[in-house]
Amino acid sequence: xxxxxxxxxxxxxxxxxxxxxxxxxxxxxxxxxxxxxxxxxxxxxxxxxxxxxxxxxxxxxxxxxxxxxxxxxxxxxxxxxxxxxxxxxxxxxxxxxxxxxxxxxxxxxxxxxxxxxxxxxxxxxxxxxxxxxxxxxxxxxxxxxxxxxxxxxxxxxxxxxxxxxxxxxxxxxxxxxxxxxxxxxxxxxxxxxxxxxxxxxxxxxxxxxxxxxxxxxxxxxxxxxxxxxxxxxxxxxxxxxxxxxxx
Amino acid sequence: xxxxxxxxxxxxxxxxxxxxxxxxxxxxxxxxxxxxxxxxxxxxxxxxxxxxxxxxxxxxxxxxxxxxxxxxxxxxxxxxxxxxxxxxxxxxxxxxxxxxxxxxxxxxxxxxxxxxxxxxxxxxxxxxxxxxxxxxxxxxxxxxxxxxxxxxxxxxxxxxxxxxxxxxxxxxxxxxxxxxxxxxxxxxxxxxxxxxxxxxxxxxxxxxxxxxxxxxxxxxxxxxxxxxxxxxxxxxxxxxxxxxxxxxxxxxxxxxxxxxxxxxxxxxxxxxxxxxxxxxxxxxxxxxxxxxxxxxxx
Ligand SMILES: Nc1ncnc2c1ncn2[C@@H]1O[C@H](COP(=O)(O)OP(=O)(O)OP(=O)(O)O)[C@@H](O)[C@H]1O
Ligand SMILES: [Mg+2]
Numbered sequence: 001x002x003x004x005x006x007x008x009x010x011x012x013x014x015x016x017x018x019x020x021x022x023x024x025x026x027x028x029x030x031x032x033x034x035x036x037x038x039x040x041x042x043x044x045x046x047x048x049x050x051x052x053x054x055x056x057x058x059x060x061x062x063x064x065x066x067x068x069x070x071x072x073x074x075x076x077x078x079x080x081x082x083x084x085x086x087x088x089x090x091x092x093x094x095x096x097x098x099x100x101x102x103x104x105x106x107x108x109x110x111x112x113x114x115x116x117x118x119x120x121x122x123x124x125x126x127x128x129x130x131x132x133x134x135x136x137x138x139x140x141x142x143x144x145x146x147x148x149x150x151x152x153x154x155x156x157x158x159x160x161x162x163x164x165x166x167x168x169x170x171x172x173x174x175x176x177x178x179x180x181x182x183x184x185x186x187x188x189x190x191x192x193x194x195x196x197x198x199x200x201x202x203x204x205x206x207x208x209x210x211x212x213x214x215x216x217x218x219x220x221x222x223x224x225x226x227x228x229x230x231x232x233x234x235x236x237x238x239x240x241x242x243x244x245x246x247x
Numbered sequence: 248x249x250x251x252x253x254x255x256x257x258x259x260x261x262x263x264x265x266x267x268x269x270x271x272x273x274x275x276x277x278x279x280x281x282x283x284x285x286x287x288x289x290x291x292x293x294x295x296x297x298x299x300x301x302x303x304x305x306x307x308x309x310x311x312x313x314x315x316x317x318x319x320x321x322x323x324x325x326x327x328x329x330x331x332x333x334x335x336x337x338x339x340x341x342x343x344x345x346x347x348x349x350x351x352x353x354x355x356x357x358x359x360x361x362x363x364x365x366x367x368x369x370x371x372x373x374x375x376x377x378x379x380x381x382x383x384x385x386x387x388x389x390x391x392x393x394x395x396x397x398x399x400x401x402x403x404x405x406x407x408x409x410x411x412x413x414x415x416x417x418x419x420x421x422x423x424x425x426x427x428x429x430x431x432x433x434x435x436x437x438x439x440x441x442x443x444x445x446x447x448x449x450x451x452x453x454x455x456x457x458x459x460x461x462x463x464x465x466x467x468x469x470x471x472x473x474x475x476x477x478x479x480x481x482x483x484x485x486x487x488x489x490x491x492x493x494x495x496x497x498x499x500x501x502x503x504x505x506x507x508x509x510x511x512x513x514x515x516x517x518x519x520x521x522x523x524x525x526x527x528x529x530x531x532x533x534x535x536x537x538x539x540x541x542x543x544x545x
Contacts, residue, residue, distance in 0.1 A: 084463070086545055091460030101455055115459035117256065120249035162459065 011039045012072075013170055013201045014060065019069035021055050021225075029055035031225040033069070037203060039169075042196045044212050045205040046236055047222035053205035056222065057174045060203070061093060062086060073170070091119070094163030094171040094200070098178035100155045102147040102162075108134070109143040112162045133161040137191060153184035160191060171195055173204040177211070185211065209236040253465060260469035264445045265476055272477060275441040279481035279530065280488070282434045283523055286427060287489045290522065293423050294515055300416050307412075308377045310387055310404045311342075313370040318395035323373070326393055330375055335386060337376040344371045370397050380413070431530065438474045438534020439541070445470055446542045457545050467539040474535025475528050482527025486520050 014037035021030040029052045037043055045053045058064045059071055062078045071078045073089070081089060102111050112133055116126045134140050137157040147155050156176060163171065171192065177185035189211050196202045206212065212219060212235065219234025220227055265272050314323055323341065330339045342350070347369045352361045375390070377383045387404040390396055446453065456466050493516065 083545065087460040087462045089460075090458065095458050101451075101458065103452060103455055114455065117252075118456050118459060118461035118465055120252040120256070122248070122252075166460070 013037050013039050015072040017070045019066045022067045042202045042217045044219045051222045052225040054174055091166045094168035096159050096163055096173040096176045098175040100159045107144050108158050115162050115165050129165050133164040137161045152180050156188050171200050171202045177208050212236040257468040257472050261472035265473050268444050271441050271444045275437050275477050276481045278437050279434050280484040282430045283485035286430050310375050310402050312373040312390035312402050313397035315397045322395045335382040337378045340374040342372040434530045435534040439538040442470050442535045442538030443542055463545040467543050470539045471535045474531040478527035478531025482523045486523050
């Protein structure tokens with residue numbers, strides 16, 4: 001098994017430099033985060049509830065700005081990015097969340113197509129790219145169904161297909177399997193592995209211990225707003241043991 | 248092509264959103280209709296008042312100087328020439344005693360008076376057209392100090408009354424503007440609130456749009472259109488109601504409001520229509536523009 005050398009053969013996609021995040025109510029959600037993700041990496045963010053994983057994700061897509069420090073994505077500092085550049089940035093990043101964020105009044109096809117419709121793409125372009133994305137997530141037979149007619153796993157596939165229509169080089173997921181049973185979670189995880197194998201960098205916050213242990217990918221442990229561990233081929237429980245020892 | 252699809256998307260979304268929040272939308276349309284009617288009535292009254300003042304101004308900008316019976320004609324002509332040379336004066340007409348008497352007797356109200364009078368009691372007159380209302384006072388002083396003027400009643404100028412009229416008209420104009428300003432603020436706030444509701448109802452869609460990289464103005468566009476729709480719809484209703492009521496109102500109250508020369512003025516109605524539509528669209532656009540800037544951020 002080949003382990004990617006820690007510092008860094010490929011191009012750096014994400015870099016956090018002394019990043020702090022304090023919310024207006026005074027909570028320090030992130031404290032001096034330093035993190036570097038090379039192109040093609042697959043990173044699990046793990047840690048107890050309230051550790052700051054979602055905060056990190058929100059900073060990464062510039063839903064929030066860091067209080068201190070710098071975040072670079074593809075060499076661009078997010079804090080300095082102009083507001084009108086933001087949409088273009090988000091088109092290059094695939095986002096997947098625990099709650100799917102599908103629009104209930106739209107069918108599977110419409111939900112995926114929506115990501116292209118808001119860009120004013122033509123019907124031919126939309127149909128072609130939606131079909132390809134739905135193919136990737138093996139949902140071709142459910143085009144006309146509404147989200148409420150689908151299982152959780154299928155809904156998450158739709159959300160992933162929507163994230164894929166822009167052919168992103170970076171996928172960011174916040175507990176994508178949080179609402180799913182283990183078997184379905186495993187299927188969704190296979191999908192992310194496939195996307196990663198096709199060349200996209202994946203950053204995923206998760207509580208799913210079995211999967212993290214099984215995959216032996218890079219594991220970044222966040223606790224109390226700080227990176228306490230960063231293993232190239234880590235396991236969930238090692239991480240927790242480490243933190244238990246420290247305590 | 249892309250722009251056309253954006254426009255289509257925005258129109259379609261605006262239309263759906265308008266009907267999805269039908270209750271709020273209709274309430275907004277009704278409120279703004281009422282506001283525009285108020286504004287329309289304000290404009291109509293302003294128009295009528297302007298008419299009164301205009302006719303009044305042309306009347307008061309003419310002063311007639313009564314010429315004393317002892318003044319020789321040559322002196323009168325000298326003074327007339329002096330006035331005509333004055334840059335503030337538009338023109339001077341000399342009315343002889345006979346002409347003035349004829350004019351006086353032509354009025355049926357004076358018939359009884361004339362019947363009981365012997366000789367010619369009315370003086371000859373110099374009628375001076377002053378170019379600017381503000382110069383009337385100065386020209387009046389010239390007339391009063393002229394030696395040839397009638398001692399007891401040298402001019403027909405009522406300075407006090409004119410000053411008060413000018414002041415009143417200034418106040419009424421100001422009140423009209425103030426009313427308009429209040430109406431503008433109120434309607435902008437109403438539109439802002441409908442936009443707030445619409446944004447709330449579509450927060451899920453807005454979140455997804457953000458997620459997939461829609462531009463800020465792509466997200467905001469439909470709401471601005473919805474605001475303009477609200478305004479234009481209200482303007483059509485207001486115009487319809489005003490047109491329906493204007494003529495009957497004029498007919499009914501012309502006699503009671505004799506001091507205002509009420510009349511049906513079709514030319515004014517067409518400019519009123521333009522103003523209302525433009526006003527409605529602008530109010531809608533302004534309210535929703537401010538609304539989306541506050542409630543829709545990417
Ligand atoms: N918008 C906010 N305003 C104030 N405090 C917040 C906000 N969002 C998160 N926090 C706080 O910041 C800390 C980190 O929260 P965050 O959601 O990032 O944790 P997490 O690791 O994602 O937790 P979980 O595993 O439960 O999702 C918590 O203490 C949380 O209460
Ligand atoms: Mg979280």
